[in-house]
Amino acid sequence: MDIVASDDPMIDVETVRAGLGPTVSVETADMTSVEATADAAADADGLVVGVRTPVTAAVLDACPDLAVVARAGVGIDNIDVTAAAERDVVVANVPDYCTDEVATHTVALLLACVRSLGPYDHEVRTGGWDFAAGGEIHRLRTSTLGFLSFGPIARRVREQVRGFDVDVLAHDPYVDAAEMADHDVESVSYDELLDRSTLLSVNAPLTEETRGMVGADAFARLPDHAVVVNTGRGGVVDEGALAAALEDGEIAGAGLDVFAEEPPEGSPLVERDDVLCSPHAAWYSVEAKRDLNESVAANLRAVLVDGETPPDWIDPDLDWV
Numbered sequence: 001m002d003i004v005a006s007d008d009p010m011i012d013v014e015t016v017r018a019g020l021g022p023t024v025s026v027e028t029a030d031m032t033s034v035e036a037t038a039d040a041a042a043d044a045d046g047l048v049v050g051v052r053t054p055v056t057a058a059v060l061d062a063c064p065d066l067a068v069v070a071r072a073g074v075g076i077d078n079i080d081v082t083a084a085a086e087r088d089v090v091v092a093n094v095p096d097y098c099t100d101e102v103a104t105h106t107v108a109l110l111l112a113c114v115r116s117l118g119p120y121d122h123e124v125r126t127g128g129w130d131f132a133a134g135g136e137i138h139r140l141r142t143s144t145l146g147f148l149s150f151g152p153i154a155r156r157v158r159e160q161v162r163g164f165d166v167d168v169l170a171h172d173p174y175v176d177a178a179e180m181a182d183h184d185v186e187s188v189s190y191d192e193l194l195d196r197s198t199l200l201s202v203n204a205p206l207t208e209e210t211r212g213m214v215g216a217d218a219f220a221r222l223p224d225h226a227v228v229v230n231t232g233r234g235g236v237v238d239e240g241a242l243a244a245a246l247e248d249g250e251i252a253g254a255g256l257d258v259f260a261e262e263p264p265e266g267s268p269l270v271e272r273d274d275v276l277c278s279p280h281a282a283w284y285s286v287e288a289k290r291d292l293n294e295s296v297a298a299n300l301r302a303v304l305v306d307g308e309t310p311p312d313w314i315d316p317d318l319d320w321v
Contacts, residue, residue: 008050019297038062057083068303085316092299092310097291098283103156105282109255113227146197149204194221206233219245234259
């Protein structure tokens with residue numbers, strides 16, 4: 001059996017090979033366009049794809065032997081799950097390999113933004129020594145942290161911030177209020193989340209429902225000293241509206257690990273001192289990368305070797321983009 005893996009740096013081909021055994025071939029290819037993916041995977045039984053690999057209906061049609069697409073990561077907005085199901089191709093992701101890492105990164109961005117570490121670092125490195133270079137800073141203990149989506153990562157963030165004594169809210173129509181209360185989190189409407197949050201953590205997946213959800217109206221409702229951190233998906237935040245809100249002083253700052261286009265070439269956000277950026281790195285640790293690739297191998301093995309449903313099968317009936 002033949003597996004073709006994207007040459008994404010998240011994918012460790014040796015770990016995947018080790019998990020599949022000697023009878024399965026695993027090769028890498030550049031799969032950053034529809035044409036390249038269709039060409040590379042034409043004879044493949046399985047695909048291992050990163051976030052930049054498009055798996056469209058056209059790609060699937062070009063791969064008649066394909067049985068499984070294994071996403072090396074959480075988000076599957078680059079995969080046409082419905083088209084895959086229609087062609088009897090199983091899609092699987094790895095939903096839990098980096099929960100701790102993304103949660104920790106989220107907290108790090110929140111704290112760095114609250115304490116203006118970006119502007120302060122720039123101030124010192126350019127010869128200055130002025131506490132006012134960080135702008136107005138508000139006491140963390142008086143803040144209200146709001147989550148847009150309350151899945152495993154948001155829940156881990158909630159545990160990590162307990163010692164900061166912040167009030168915690170969440171909006172997630174798929175999680176009931178009693179379940180949130182078990183985590184000492186108040187369930188609120190989306191409008192109330194915006195009106196009350198001084199720290200907004202965007203942890204939502206990208207779906208048709210969430211695309212552009214945090215836009216101009218949202219920034220207008222947030223307090224003017226609010227900080228927005230996005231470690232979910234770039235497309236959930238309207239980046240043009242975010243840049244305008246920062247320019248107009250509607251919010252105080254942002255921390256972004258994800259962007260609608262990656263890398264964010266030409267984005268005005270990367271030029272701003274009130275925005276902290278990281279290169280979609282919240283997932284990363286040595287341990288997380290190992291766990292990711294072992295899980296990718298387990299998903300492939302279940303379908304191609306054992307003839308079973310993989311541990312992290314994606315239900316095509318859910319509302320994926």
